[in-house]
Amino acid sequence: MMKKVFSRPKSLKKTAFHYCPGCGHSIIHRLIGEIIDEMELQENIIGVPPAGCAVLAYDYFDIDMGEAAHGRAAAVATGLKRVLPDRVVFTYQGDGDIAAIGTAETIHAASRGENVTTIFVNNAVYGMTGGQMAPTTILGQSTTTSPGGRNERRDGYPVKLSEMLAISDGSAYIERTAVSNPATILKTKKAMTKAFRYQVEKKGFSLVEVLSACPTNWKMSPVDSCKWIDDVMSLHFPLGVIKDSGDKKDAH
Ligand SMILES: Cc1ncc(C[n+]2csc(CCOP(=O)(O)OP(=O)(O)O)c2C)c(N)n1
């Protein structure tokens, strides 16, 4: 008998992704789909997508989905979770969405210890709107609005949102991972599984930041984009657990 080694997670609809070839969003969607299946959450989870390339995430996930104005996902997730505390609630946000326009919502949701999970997709640019400089653009990186490379004197330093959230007493678990090679992809799945598990265990705010390729705006091939994450981007945004207060109990 043939052994089945690959199939579509049942919590992903049979819709082809619109993402560009090599885009990290597709990989991250699939991992979330696998986790929802494995944790048997399909009937009990609500996702809140961003404004950004993943705005159409509700077309792909076969689960309950909300929608939020740009940057407001943490506030929407807070409301959903407080009204429906038995549901698992997660936001899915790009770096422009979460670390620029949504900074306030995110910092306050983490500080309140909201028992929700955030998947923070850091591709170092505003992808959907044409590759402008984002808060997470690294020094020296060229974008459409920093053509000679990000310069700290003119443009300031990159925002390390995960580290900032980690110093909040309300955050329970923060890890930075990547989807740049098989090993980092597996670590990302492990980290996201843990983040969802912490929410089920009522431990408070959990967030996984995923360094993710945007080959289109980086103007690199998908292979070079993955290499750039491993060789350059992850030096500026080091991978690993940033905070884990595993023993913290009952946020709400
Ligand atoms: C209030 C508001 N301001 C600006 C925009 C325009 N806008 C849409 S997506 C986006 C940036 C998305 O970038 P990011 O969050 O990094 O996600 P990516 O597309 O890279 O995945 C912006 C500025 C908007 N939709 N709403």
Ligand code: SF4
């Ligand atoms: S523009 Fe970038 S982030 Fe958006 S779908 Fe294309 S590769 Fe992905």
